[in-house]
Amino acid sequence: MSLESVIQAATEKVAEKVIPVMVTEGTVTKVDRDANTCNVEREDLPDLFEVRLNAITSPGQNVVSIYPNLGSRVLVVLVENNKTDAYVITATDIDEIIINGGVNGGIAISQKVIDEIQEIKNDLNMLKTAFQNWAPANGDGGALLKTAATAWFGNQLEDPDPEAIINEKVKH
Numbered sequence: 638m639s640l641e642s643v644i645q646a647a648t649e650k651v652a653e654k655v656i657p658v659m660v661t662e663g664t665v666t667k668v669d670r671d672a673n674t675c676n677v678e679r680e681d682l683p684d685l686f687e688v689r690l691n692a693i694t695s696p697g698q699n700v701v702s703i704y705p706n707l708g709s710r711v712l713v714v715l716v717e718n719n720k721t722d723a724y725v726i727t728a729t730d731i732d733e734i735i736i737n738g739g740v741n742g743g744i745a746i747s748q749k750v751i752d753e754i755q756e757i758k759n760d761l762n763m764l765k766t767a768f769q770n771w772a773p774a775n776g777d778g779g780a781l782l783k784t785a786a787t788a789w790f791g792n793q794l795e796d797p798d799p800e801a802i803i804n805e806k807v808k809h
Contacts, residue, residue, distance in 0.1 A: 659715040661685075665705045665728070675705065675725065677713055688713055689724035699737055706730040732806070739808030749802040756794070763789050 663677035663685065677685040691700055692714075705711055705728035716722040767786040774781055 659718045660726070661713050661715065663711060663713060665707055665709045665711055668704060668707065668732075670704065673702065675711075677711060677723075677725075683720070685713060685720065685723055692724045692726075701737075702735045703728060703731055704733045704735075706732045734807045736808065742808060743803035743805040744807045746802055746804050753797050753802060760789070760792070760794055 661679055661682065663679040663682075665675050666678045666684070667676040668690075669675065669687075672687065673690045674687045675690060677688050679685065688711075690702060690704065693700070703725070705725065709728045709730035711725045711728045713723045714726050716724070764786065767782070767789055771782045771785050773779075
């Protein structure tokens with residue numbers, strides 16, 4: 638090996654480490670959930686096809702998958718500046734987020750869950766108040782208690798509506 642080829646090989650090896658990673662911006666024109674990819678149209682640049690929605694090639698169950706809407710603006714990293722190997726790092730308009738495969742369903746919307754719990758607590762407190770204010774009377778057979786609790790008996794709790802408290806756009 639000549640001195641020139643050794644110097645050239647060393648220079649190329651150093652240069653590989655300092656080449657900046659290319660990040661480009663574009664608009665999502667197609668999303669393929671089965672392949673976990675999208676197509677990205679860029680202004681005054683060639684379109685990018687089959688851009689991964691995850692940094693790793695086979696995401697599996699232990700990752701966060703973000704699915705952009707059509708027309709969403711995205712930033713795309715070109716792996717080793719290769720235009721045929723790219724992945725989305727962020728999106729402006731997200732259709733759905735799936736965490737760890739989404740096997741546990743949608744994430745609860747905390748304020749709606751709190752509202753449901755508060756409704757149940759209010760109902761139980763109403764019953765407790767009816768018992769607290771009841772004074773047994775000789776020979777009434779609990780008629781006073783029944784009268785005191787009538788308002789409570791008449792208001793049945795509604796079954797919770799999962800659609801009202803679950804955000805189906807974010808699954809875990």
